[in-house]
Amino acid sequence: MLVFEIVFTGLLMGIFYALMALGLTLIFGILKIVNFAHGELFMLGAYAYAVLVLRAGMAAVPALLSAVLLGALAGVVVERLLLRPLYTGQVGAGPLRDEYAIIVTFGLSLFLINLVHQLMGPYPLKGPDLTATSRIEVFGMFVSPHRLLASALGALTLGAVIWIIRGTVWGKRVQAVAQNRFGAAIVGIDHTRVSTLVLAMSGGIVALSGALLAPLFHAYPDVGAFPAVKSFVVVVLGGMGSIAGSIVGGLLLGVLENFGAIYLSYEYRDTFGFVILMLVLLLRPHGLFGERTREV
Amino acid sequence: MSRLDLLEIRELRKSFGGIVAVDQLGLVVGAGELVGLIGPNGSGKTTLLNVITGYYPPEHGTVQLHGREIGGRSPHQIFRAGIVRMFQHVKIFRRLTASENLEVAGRAAGLPAGSSRQRAASLLDRLGLASHTHDEVGGLSGGQQKLVEFGSCFMSEPKLVVLDEPFAAIHPTVKQTMVDVIVERHTAGQAFLVVSHDIPAIMRLCPRTVCMNAGTVIADGPTEAVMADHAVVEAYLGGHVAR
Amino acid sequence: MRRLALSPTDFVLSFGVLIGLGLAPLGVRSEYWLGILITAVYFAMLAVSWNLLAGIAGLFSMAPAAFAMVGAYTTGLLHHHGGFGPLVGIPAAVVVSALIGFALGRVTLRLRGAYLALTTLAFAEILRLVIANSIEITRGDLGLSVSGILGGAKIPTLYLFLGVLVAYQLVLVWLLRTRAGLYFRAIRDDELGAMGRGVDVVRYKTLAFTVSSAGCGLAGALFVHFLQLASPEMGLILQTGLVISMVVIGGMGTATGPLVGAVLVEVTSEALRAVGVRHMLVFALVVILIGRFFRDGLVGLVARLARGPLPAAAPPAALEEGAARR
Numbered sequence: 001m002l003v004f005e006i007v008f009t010g011l012l013m014g015i016f017y018a019l020m021a022l023g024l025t026l027i028f029g030i031l032k033i034v035n036f037a038h039g040e041l042f043m044l045g046a047y048a049y050a051v052l053v054l055r056a057g058m059a060a061v062p063a064l065l066s067a068v069l070l071g072a073l074a075g076v077v078v079e080r081l082l083l084r085p086l087y088t089g090q091v092g093a094g095p096l097r098d099e100y101a102i103i104v105t106f107g108l109s110l111f112l113i114n115l116v117h118q119l120m121g122p123y124p125l126k127g128p129d130l131t132a133t134s135r136i137e138v139f140g141m142f143v144s145p146h147r148l149l150a151s152a153l154g155a156l157t158l159g160a161v162i163w164i165i166r167g168t169v170w171g172k173r174v175q176a177v178a179q180n181r182f183g184a185a186i187v188g189i190d191h192t193r194v195s196t197l198v199l200a201m202s203g204g205i206v207a208l209s210g211a212l213l214a215p216l217f218h219a220y221p222d223v224g225a226f227p228a229v230k231s232f233v234v235v236v237l238g239g240m241g242s243i244a245g246s247i248v249g250g251l252l253l254g255v256l257e258n259f260g261a262i263y264l265s266y267e268y269r270d271t272f273g274f275v276i277l278m279l280v281l282l283l284r285p286h287g288l289f290g291e292r293t294r295e296v
Numbered sequence: 297m298s299r300l301d302l303l304e305i306r307e308l309r310k311s312f313g314g315i316v317a318v319d320q321l322g323l324v325v326g327a328g329e330l331v332g333l334i335g336p337n338g339s340g341k342t343t344l345l346n347v348i349t350g351y352y353p354p355e356h357g358t359v360q361l362h363g364r365e366i367g368g369r370s371p372h373q374i375f376r377a378g379i380v381r382m383f384q385h386v387k388i389f390r391r392l393t394a395s396e397n398l399e400v401a402g403r404a405a406g407l408p409a410g411s412s413r414q415r416a417a418s419l420l421d422r423l424g425l426a427s428h429t430h431d432e433v434g435g436l437s438g439g440q441q442k443l444v445e446f447g448s449c450f451m452s453e454p455k456l457v458v459l460d461e462p463f464a465a466i467h468p469t470v471k472q473t474m475v476d477v478i479v480e481r482h483t484a485g486q487a488f489l490v491v492s493h494d495i496p497a498i499m500r501l502c503p504r505t506v507c508m509n510a511g512t513v514i515a516d517g518p519t520e521a522v523m524a525d526h527a528v529v530e531a532y533l534g535g536h537v538a539r
Numbered sequence: 540m541r542r543l544a545l546s547p548t549d550f551v552l553s554f555g556v557l558i559g560l561g562l563a564p565l566g567v568r569s570e571y572w573l574g575i576l577i578t579a580v581y582f583a584m585l586a587v588s589w590n591l592l593a594g595i596a597g598l599f600s601m602a603p604a605a606f607a608m609v610g611a612y613t614t615g616l617l618h619h620h621g622g623f624g625p626l627v628g629i630p631a632a633v634v635v636s637a638l639i640g641f642a643l644g645r646v647t648l649r650l651r652g653a654y655l656a657l658t659t660l661a662f663a664e665i666l667r668l669v670i671a672n673s674i675e676i677t678r679g680d681l682g683l684s685v686s687g688i689l690g691g692a693k694i695p696t697l698y699l700f701l702g703v704l705v706a707y708q709l710v711l712v713w714l715l716r717t718r719a720g721l722y723f724r725a726i727r728d729d730e731l732g733a734m735g736r737g738v739d740v741v742r743y744k745t746l747a748f749t750v751s752s753a754g755c756g757l758a759g760a761l762f763v764h765f766l767q768l769a770s771p772e773m774g775l776i777l778q779t780g781l782v783i784s785m786v787v788i789g790g791m792g793t794a795t796g797p798l799v800g801a802v803l804v805e806v807t808s809e810a811l812r813a814v815g816v817r818h819m820l821v822f823a824l825v826v827i828l829i830g831r832f833f834r835d836g837l838v839g840l841v842a843r844l845a846r847g848p849l850p851a852a853a854p855p856a857a858l859e860e861g862a863a864r865r
Binding site: 033034036081082085094095098099100101102103104106107108109110111113114115117118225229232236267268270271274275277278281282 | 597599646647650651652653654656657658660661662664665668669672727728729776777780783784787791816817819820822823824826827830831834
Binding site for chain 1: 390434
């Protein structure tokens with residue numbers, strides 16, 4: 001019974017790891033970079049939700065939607081201002097490009113954390129639950145209905161994104177640009193627009209995660225750091241650019257982390273992610289599902 | 297194996313996952329030879345080069361230089377052993393000057409700083425790049441960058457120079473410079489292995505040609521004979537090999 | 540066109556900055572500002588060390604602050620548990636940081652770009668969390684008190700730190716004028732190409748990591764004897780962010796950049812603090828702008844202006860397929 005509970009609650013959290021990893025992997029697929037400001041989009045979502053409900057008196061659902069929109073908007077702005085040079089050739093290739101991406105996204109991360117700190121202060125804001133009830137019984141366990149609802153919404157979003165990428169024409173365009181931007185441009189795909197929209201989608205789903213988890217994690221400037229690292233772990237485990245890998249990896253991490261917290265050490269539970277990340281990068285740099293590319 | 301054999305490859309196999317790129321491959325290059333290597337896309341030419349120059353270890357078979365096994369050694373060790381190469385997609389150090397690009401190879405070959413710089417300067421001069429000696433190569437044109445990479449092959453007085461598609465996508469004058477240098481050096485005893493799709497260039501330059509298809513050698517001999525070989529013509533699908 | 544980075548002009552300028560710092564006590568009297576200068580020199584040591592690894596060898600590590608913390612705790616723990624003074628602690632810190640740096644370098648050989656950054660980030664955080672949580676050994680967030688040096692007098696301490704920084708810069712200049720300098724930059728620009736040109740990449744990457752980590756560890760050990768307190772906060776990613784900002788703003792890959800960046804950022808921090816603005820907010824913004832528009836940092840900008848208005852460098856290659864291998 002305990003094992004089932006660990007797995008179940010692990011999956012509940014894993015859905016969010018999967019969502020965040022998906023956002024990261026989408027950006028990687030399109031731009032071939034790791035976004036070091038990923039956690040801060042999560043943080044923006046958390047703050048947007050908390051502030052809109054607590055300070056502006058908005059109802060939960062509109063606040064959630066606004067958070068998503070804000071995340072999407074942030075994605076668009078970042079793509080337009082900072083990431084576009086990556087594919088217009090202004091940045092160069094190979095190591096120069098990598099360096100640019102790291103400096104600019106890491107700088108953005110530091111900027112956003114400090115901006116929020118400056119404007120909102122360091123004290124956490126607790127975003128309110130989506131429901132009034134604090135506990136319900138499910139399968140013989142006591143779970144917070146907010147968590148269930150949040151995870152259900154997260155799962156729905158996951159499904160929606162997969163459907164969009166795999167099942168729609170627009171999704172095919174995304175896949176085309178991810179596989180070969182030049183080739184996609186030649187056959188008439190507006191790769192710039194695709195990039196912008198992918199960034200918008202990524203920003204939106206990550207902000208949604210932040211908003212839905214705000215009642216749990218609260219909103220404070222650094223709140224995105226651990227979720228970001230965990231999404232890095234998942235994406236590295238599942239393979240950069242692999243959607244399936246992100247989802248499987250996310251759910252897996254959620255469950256493993258829970259087992260680790262209960263059986264190994266609750267105190268060090270956030271460290272597991274780092275350790276797994278290091279181990280995977282050192283032993284299998286291409287992840288479990290990712291593709292190998294020829295370099296010479 | 298004859299005393300004059302420089303590079304000897306026997307029963308080489310290399311695969312990636314399920315795909316066999318090179319199989320049952322045997323090849324001998326003698327000292328001072330100028331050999332062309334042709335074959336349709338996907339025939340395994342670049343994989344072969346990568347194995348020879350240490351970027352991939354062979355799965356099976358041997359690669360020997362002057363009788364000493366070099367299969368599985370790392371690229372820098374193979375450089376020191378005497379095999380240098382040019383890459384299909386130009387590999388140069390963009391933020392280093394033209395001279396520094398060459399000096400890397402020179403210093404790695406054991407030349408002290410001063411001699412290294414001198415040799416670099418004279419090579420750059422021969423290649424027509426003297427005015428760019430102290431310019432960052434990132435700012436040079438594609439053809440000039442290729443020449444810089446080409447130049448760095450001669451800093452170490454190698455036993456064998458391996459060129460991977462040297463004539464691809466460059467200006468005719470650049471190509472002529474390269475061809476002239478290859479001929480000069482060959483006359484002086486330098487061995488070359490030239491991979492190219494530029495059949496006319498191979499025909500003019502190389503007395504002997506090897507043709508690969510599907511990971512193995514299908515023809516090996518005097519260039520004219522190889523170009524007329526039935527199997528070679530078929531491998532190129534329709535025989536557009538002009539004379 | 541001739542570039543400034545690592546040219547003789549660059550080296551001379553860097554020593555100019557060092558001399559300027561040496562003359563500073565003539566004009567700066569307040570204990571408070573002397574303390575700021577000492578902190579600036581500490582960060583300059585980290586900046587120079589990190590620049591060697593990331594700016595010159597192209598290995599973007601997120602662990603410089605973690606290594607400073609390692610150095611700090613090596614000397615701190617030796618003092619706290621063994622009663623050893625700085626004359627034992629500081630050399631020990633160098634050795635321990637170098638060893639761990641060597642190990643990290645060996646273990647990350649196959650990683651590049653963002654993967655290397657991520658791995659070193661994870662490594663740095665693991666180190667910090669372990670130190671912060673090992674309360675019985677390290678006293679965790681309470682910190683370890685450490686003996687002082689030079690009786691805590693600011694001016695002698697500043698000159699001690701400056702002397703060490705000058706040594707760092709001399710070692711850097713010497714290293715760069717040997718083959719290592721060429722090889723590091725070749726590895727940075729094209730690692731596989733460097734291998735093919737005879738560079739023992741394994742050896743030189745490891746060397747870069749080892750030297751850089753030792754430099755960070757020494758800086759940390761010295762600084763902690765000045766502060767007389769070792770705290771896990773020294774190893775926060777935020778601190779690494781500060782070091783990275785300093786080098787990027789000053790000019791990554793140059794000899795003068797890290798020095799200029801460290802002093803400028805540290806001094807400006809104080810000014811910003813006085814106005815109530817979070818300093819990292821401003822620096823992060825500057826980093827983004829510089830990354831986006833002035834790749835070569837302040838030093839590069841000044842160099843470009845000094846040469847007068849010139850046409851831009853080679854035209855950008857749009858969507859070049861051959862270059863986009865990833």
